[in-house]
Amino acid sequence: METVAIGLAHRVGDRALDWLGAVRSCFALPSETPAHEIDGDALKSLSELALAMWIVRREAVSGPRTAATAEALLEFAWRELHNGDLLHQLQQHTPAATHPLEIYSFFAATGYRHPALEELTTHLAGLRASRVPEQVPNRRLAVLAAARRIGIPIHDDPATLTALTWLGGTPEPWMLDANNAYGLTHTVFHLTDWGATPEGLPWELEDYLHHWLPVWVETFDEAGFWDLLAELLIVGVCLRRPHFYPHVWEHIAQAQRDDGMVPNGVTRPHEEPERAFRNHHHPTVVAVVATTLTVSRALSPLAPAQREPG
């Protein structure tokens, strides 16, 4: 990827992170509400923030100011979860739920641990019930990836689950819609642990994405669907032979607001950041992940991947 495009991605990421820091209070959870009554969307937003900050820390390609903002946001998110107690309470209240485990995994990966929660989730993962949840396949891959991140043994077979996903079926490329596209991106995120292990993606799917990802990037770029587009850009840099789309980064940079927010491209953002937050924090979080992984892969490409014989 050209130096100019790397610089562009870097700037988009720094400014997006600035915005997240500025609207940090919007990620706060209600302090007086019992864990199990907290709005699912609020919990989801906070977990996505934590995920992005984990990636920023893991890749370590940010400047010192941005890195400090990311550390502060990660610390903030952990505090909002009462240092993990809130997730523990959630898991106790709803043992069959998988989201406490998934959220916790981002913190565990950065060194924020909660032994009681880990003991509980390890027990739950060993139950027969954990093998047969009524979840769509890419969600089960998410649980598997989270368990691996924490170090909890889990019995699901990734190859079997992958074959059941939209991507795993290598469908006719014109059948992709937004819903399946989000399923596809997450299948790649979970199989490669957000780009850390590109070899987690079967070769057949790597080849399929090499063929068709450019089509989908083009389609959603033309539509200005920045939220989904940024996720597809992450997919590109999760591959063994990464795809960079410098011309698309120019479009995202143009779409980014002066204050750093990246609009979703679907709904019109409010002028006040606090009111724009609800619909546009997600694309901004995704932009941080996409820029971080793009810069990281562009600066230190992995060794050329070799196919296994046969």
Add this chain to the structure above:
Amino acid sequence: MSMSTSASPTRFEAATRALAADVTRALRDHEHPFPLERRVAALDEQGSGPGAVRVLGTDVLAPFVLSGRLPDPGDVAVVRAAVRAFPAPPATPAPDPLWAARDWALYRVLRRFGVDASEWEGLCLTAVGGSDTGPGLSEVAKSQRWPAWCASLAQLTALALPGLDSAVRAETLAARVDLTRGLARSMLRRDHLTAARLARWLALDTHAAAEPLLDPALKHLELLSADQPRVLLELALARRITETEH
């Protein structure tokens, strides 16, 4: 070409659609001769027949190309009349590349039928003097990414007939992956005409380079474009081309 860009179905476009449907039927029912002259005459009550012939260009002769039958002198005469009525724009300072390519295809196909069109009034002059390989898109391909290349290619389906060995065809054979990308992208954009045209290019060399997605794509487009005669014509051509050894 700027012949049929109006969004509203004018009389002219209606004639083009009707003739496209006639050619489509002829391609599907290829056991019977295609009475081109009679079909155009039936359209011509309001004077829109020659325009429809000029818009569809070489494609009106496709039933002959693909069945091995020769057109009657009367069939050739309606094509000549259409070329005269709707001449190519002046070739100075430079010929329009689209007109040049389309008329090159027309000239070549007529020559296979033993018709020498070199003296025809209205034909783009470079068509007559053009090389055996025909025009190429390589300059476009070099300077633009695949979406633009595919968009240019979709305008040049006049060249996508068996026996027309143009430089464009060689380019498509060398860039099948890009062609399939253009097909999928057009389908996602619901631009079924462009998709059908790119499918036709894919069909042309399917014996040399099989494309498993071609058949489901053709079926998909047929079912989603059942009310669009020009799309159906491209699809019928694609199907006939895959059925014909060449």
